[in-house]
Amino acid sequence: MILEQLLEGLETAAVTGPDTALQTDISDVVYDSRKAVEGTLFVCMVGAETDGHKYARNAYDAGCRVFVLEAGHEETANLGDVPEAPYIIVVENTRVALAKLSDTFFGHPSGDLKVIGITGTKGKTSITYILQAVLDRAGIPTGLIGTAGASWNGKQVPTVNTTPESYETQKLLRQMADDGVKAVAIEVSSLGVKWHRTDFLEFFCGIFTNISPDHIGGHEHKTYEEYYSFKKAFFSLCSQAAACGDDPAAADMLEAVPGRKIFYGLSEHNEFRAENMVPTRSDDFMGIRFDFLRNGVREDTFEISLPGDFSVHNALAVLAVCDLMGLDLEQAKEGLRTVRVPGRCQIKYLSKEFGIIIDYAHNDISLEGIIRTVRAYGPKRIITLFGSVGDRAQLRREELGTTSGRLADFTVITEDDPGFEDPKKIADEIAVFVEKAGGAGKYVVIPDREEAVAYAVAMLEPGDFLLCCGKGHERFMKVRGKKEPFNEERCIEEALKKRGIEL
Numbered sequence: 001m002i003l004e005q006l007l008e009g010l011e012t013a014a015v016t017g018p019d020t021a022l023q024t025d026i027s028d029v030v031y032d033s034r035k036a037v038e039g040t041l042f043v044c045m046v047g048a049e050t051d052g053h054k055y056a057r058n059a060y061d062a063g064c065r066v067f068v069l070e071a072g073h074e075e076t077a078n079l080g081d082v083p084e085a086p087y088i089i090v091v092e093n094t095r096v097a098l099a100k101l102s103d104t105f106f107g108h109p110s111g112d113l114k115v116i117g118i119t120g121t122k123g124k125t126s127i128t129y130i131l132q133a134v135l136d137r138a139g140i141p142t143g144l145i146g147t148a149g150a151s152w153n154g155k156q157v158p159t160v161n162t163t164p165e166s167y168e169t170q171k172l173l174r175q176m177a178d179d180g181v182k183a184v185a186i187e188v189s190s191l192g193v194k195w196h197r198t199d200f201l202e203f204f205c206g207i208f209t210n211i212s213p214d215h216i217g218g219h220e221h222k223t224y225e226e227y228y229s230f231k232k233a234f235f236s237l238c239s240q241a242a243a244c245g246d247d248p249a250a251a252d253m254l255e256a257v258p259g260r261k262i263f264y265g266l267s268e269h270n271e272f273r274a275e276n277m278v279p280t281r282s283d284d285f286m287g288i289r290f291d292f293l294r295n296g297v298r299e300d301t302f303e304i305s306l307p308g309d310f311s312v313h314n315a316l317a318v319l320a321v322c323d324l325m326g327l328d329l330e331q332a333k334e335g336l337r338t339v340r341v342p343g344r345c346q347i348k349y350l351s352k353e354f355g356i357i358i359d360y361a362h363n364d365i366s367l368e369g370i371i372r373t374v375r376a377y378g379p380k381r382i383i384t385l386f387g388s389v390g391d392r393a394q395l396r397r398e399e400l401g402t403t404s405g406r407l408a409d410f411t412v413i414t415e416d417d418p419g420f421e422d423p424k425k426i427a428d429e430i431a432v433f434v435e436k437a438g439g440a441g442k443y444v445v446i447p448d449r450e451e452a453v454a455y456a457v458a459m460l461e462p463g464d465f466l467l468c469c470g471k472g473h474e475r476f477m478k479v480r481g482k483k484e485p486f487n488e489e490r491c492i493e494e495a496l497k498k499r500g501i502e503l
Helices: 019-023 052-061 094-105 124-137 166-178 190-194 224-237 309-324 329-338 364-375 394-407 423-439 449-458 488-498
Strands: 014-016 028-030 040-043 066-070 087-091 114-119 142-146 149-152 155-157 183-187 205-208 241-244 261-265 272-281 286-294 297-304 346-350 355-359 381-386 410-413 443-445 464-469 476-479 482-485
Touching (some): 028 094, 040 052, 052 066, 114 224, 124 142, 124 183, 142 166, 166 183, 205 309, 272 309, 297 309, 309 329, 364 381, 364 394, 381 394, 381 449, 394 410, 394 423, 449 464, 449 488
Parallel strands (some): 028 040, 114 183, 114 205, 355 464, 381 410, 381 464
Antiparallel strands (some): 272 286, 286 297, 346 355, 476 482
16 A cells, blocks of 8 residues: 555545655555564554554564654654654554554445454453354354454454554454455453554444453553543444343443444343343253343343353344344344353353363353353352462452352362462462362362363263363463463363263
């Protein structure tokens, strides 16, 4: 793209360099100096831990001659004494500039798609997968961008953040649109909004799930109020929205939405409501059935293949989006009944004999939630398998141990991203709290997680449920500063093979 076209609509504070540069053909927009080559435009971004202006000279030495700098950081960029004058664009905020440049470079792809943004403390990942399953089944090819990466039409692309950097998001949207995708579900994190990763995206609608204190401290949010404000700011980008009306913040969150607002939930004041929820299980299905009501009038009955009241909330959110898209809600039935969400109450194995579930639960609230959810299905025993992260969150060890000791029938304590700590030491600390909470004699410590999974699967008896918690969709274990490959699903499959069960 010609530089002059790329810069259209970009608000600048100052521009220096040869005017002839405006006719330069820009091959790509980059913000990592290692990707800078001749013909690229380099955006210097100020991050929480580093300043991209420090690497501007590296990008210049690699052949880059067009730079976007943030006002006040010109000296850090050190481009004043180079032999060939570069074209320098100074802006107020380079993150905003990256979002605008990326949107222009990729041809405003969100305008070619129905982009659905999901924000909230919990439920974002699950809703993106449910939306994708339901819309795909309804004949609307749908992409997904979030915690577990991006996917569409059978393709899988890894991503770094829950909400990727604006450049990556725009690039993914362009690839999806070119591949015939019609709708995209995107997890929108508060940090994604704070760091302008969602700027210049055109959202068909937004979804608010719930809010509670999270991501506060360190390089994230300074206060809960800041966290809340960025969640709310997202909806200024949405023309219409759906929100869980059971959360007291719902109406305030959607205050800036100009178009239609659908509130969903279990309380009577919601437009979309569920009642008569019944846990259902068969040899190949474990989920929940519920009656769907619109403005208090029962319209239909749905089943979702994910257990728990939270799954009903997620299903209602998806039904609200379907309604905003003008779909007959009957078209959502098959997608809801067959959806699988990696690492979120994921049923890995289910038979008349026993069941195995993989879940991302890694604190006391989520662990208690998954145990109580499965307890509703009347298992003989619930066996939990989990650890706790190293190098931080020591209080979580007490909370997890206490919860499992109090609610589970047996606990297998193992590792979960031990970092630089001894995984056995962490497990032994958890064991103390399991014992204090009533789990004495009903637990085992096996620091190696693969061995722990093998042990837990081997001990399963008819009627048992094994809950493998903490790793969820992740495919690594953080050990001594490295991400070592680890796949919980594969461990379970190997353990089942030893019992003569092939998946």
